[in-house]
Amino acid sequence: MPGLLSQLDTQPRVRDFLARAAEAGRTSHAYLFLGAPGSGKLDAAWALAQALLCEREGERGCGACDACVRVARRTHPDVHLYQPESATGYVIAQTRALLEEVALAPIRGTAKVYIIDRAEQLRANTANALLKTLEEPPAGVTFILLGTSAEAILSTIVSRCQCVPFRMVAPERAAAAVERATGVARERCRMALAAAGSPARAIEFLKSADRQAARRTVLRAVDALLHADEADILSSAKEVILAADAPLAEVESTQKAILEQNADYLSRGALKQLEERNKRELTARRRSGIMEVLASVRSLLRDVLTRLEGVPGEIVNADVADIVDRLAARAHVTGVLAALDAVSLAESRIARNVTPQLAVEVMLFDIRKGLTCP
Numbered sequence: 001m002p003g004l005l006s007q008l009d010t011q012p013r014v015r016d017f018l019a020r021a022a023e024a025g026r027t028s029h030a031y032l033f034l035g036a037p038g039s040g041k042l043d044a045a046w047a048l049a050q051a052l053l054c055e056r057e058g059e060r061g062c063g064a065c066d067a068c069v070r071v072a073r074r075t076h077p078d079v080h081l082y083q084p085e086s087a088t089g090y091v092i093a094q095t096r097a098l099l100e101e102v103a104l105a106p107i108r109g110t111a112k113v114y115i116i117d118r119a120e121q122l123r124a125n126t127a128n129a130l131l132k133t134l135e136e137p138p139a140g141v142t143f144i145l146l147g148t149s150a151e152a153i154l155s156t157i158v159s160r161c162q163c164v165p166f167r168m169v170a171p172e173r174a175a176a177a178v179e180r181a182t183g184v185a186r187e188r189c190r191m192a193l194a195a196a197g198s199p200a201r202a203i204e205f206l207k208s209a210d211r212q213a214a215r216r217t218v219l220r221a222v223d224a225l226l227h228a229d230e231a232d233i234l235s236s237a238k239e240v241i242l243a244a245d246a247p248l249a250e251v252e253s254t255q256k257a258i259l260e261q262n263a264d265y266l267s268r269g270a271l272k273q274l275e276e277r278n279k280r281e282l283t284a285r286r287r288s289g290i291m292e293v294l295a296s297v298r299s300l301l302r303d304v305l306t307r308l309e310g311v312p313g314e315i316v317n318a319d320v321a322d323i324v325d326r327l328a329a330r331a332h333v334t335g336v337l338a339a340l341d342a343v344s345l346a347e348s349r350i351a352r353n354v355t356p357q358l359a360v361e362v363m364l365f366d367i368r369k370g371l372t373c374p
């Protein structure tokens with residue numbers, strides 16, 4: 001299995017630049033990846049982490065050693081992904097936890113990687129504590145910050161990082177990259193991209209039976225809305241949440257295994273921190289699972305709009321064309337637009353820590369209202 005860096009087909013310049021730096025052992029201690037959503041910054045961050053943590057002699061991201069496999073599965077204990085914990089951005093407790101964690105030795109190897117998503121949400125009050133560490137991190141620590149544009153990020157952060165620009169990726173190029181990596185038919189690659197967001201996530205999505213099952217569950221729930229009563233909607237919301245949470249079982253068992261492997265030689269404090277980090281990781285994974293399910297609903301509703309507006313061309317969710325047609329036969333454009341708003345609202349509620357169950361229930365009620373309005 002080739003390493004993640006070699007799979008960054010949609011950003012060849014970034015791929016070559018990072019590969020050269022990794023091979024020469026001359027990576028920067030702090031990067032700032034800049035580009036529009038969907039340009040694959042997070043994929044590139046995981047790919048660089050893999051190159052830095054690879055355990056095979058003379059290799060930089062072989063893709064096959066234990067460390068590479070763990071990074072690819074996003075379960076390596078020395079790669080830390082931080083995302084804003086509140087709707088308004090990073091909270092001070094997060095920066096504090098990050099700084100405490102940075103001071104600890106790596107759990108497995110000699111290097112640690114910190115990926116900080118949405119760096120524009122690091123405001124002055126939370127970022128100042130980070131600046132010194134960003135400038136001179138402990139040996140073996142690499143920071144990778146992700147953001148949309150340098151202007152939106154505190155200049156004190158930008159000046160401490162090596163900036164790496166990402167170009168916009170046309171959807172068809174992204175689909176072609178997923179097709180090359182998986183051998184799956186192009187139309188399923190488009191669907192996976194719509195659900196998962198980036199090429200690397202789409203490739204993982206196509207490998208995960210659980211994630212694809214979650215998508216089918218939520219699309220069936222939307223299909224059933226036309227004839228659903230309140231009790232039906234409440235029980236479908238429950239099914240959707242269960243299906244979206246199913247992939248977490250593997251994450252939990254990996255976390256448990258790592259804890260057990262390390263229980264003997266980590267101090268009590270370090271173990272406690274690992275447990276807390278596991279908890280945060282699980283929360284983040286649960287949220288991203290639900291967000292993926294919502295993205296599938298959005299993609300389905302967009303297909304319904306495509307049908308209603310008589311736009312020629314393919315729909316993204318060709319495997320459930322029957323559902324798209326049934327909804328299009330019943331709904332009107334304004335109702336579908338209202339249903340799309342309901343999806344956005346559910347996303348922002350989940351980002352604000354509303355329980356996913358409640359957010360999904362409200363969304364399904366609102367979508368039914370939209371789709372059935374005369």
Ligand SMILES: [Zn+2]
Nearest residue numbers: 054062065068
């Ligand atoms: Zn490796």
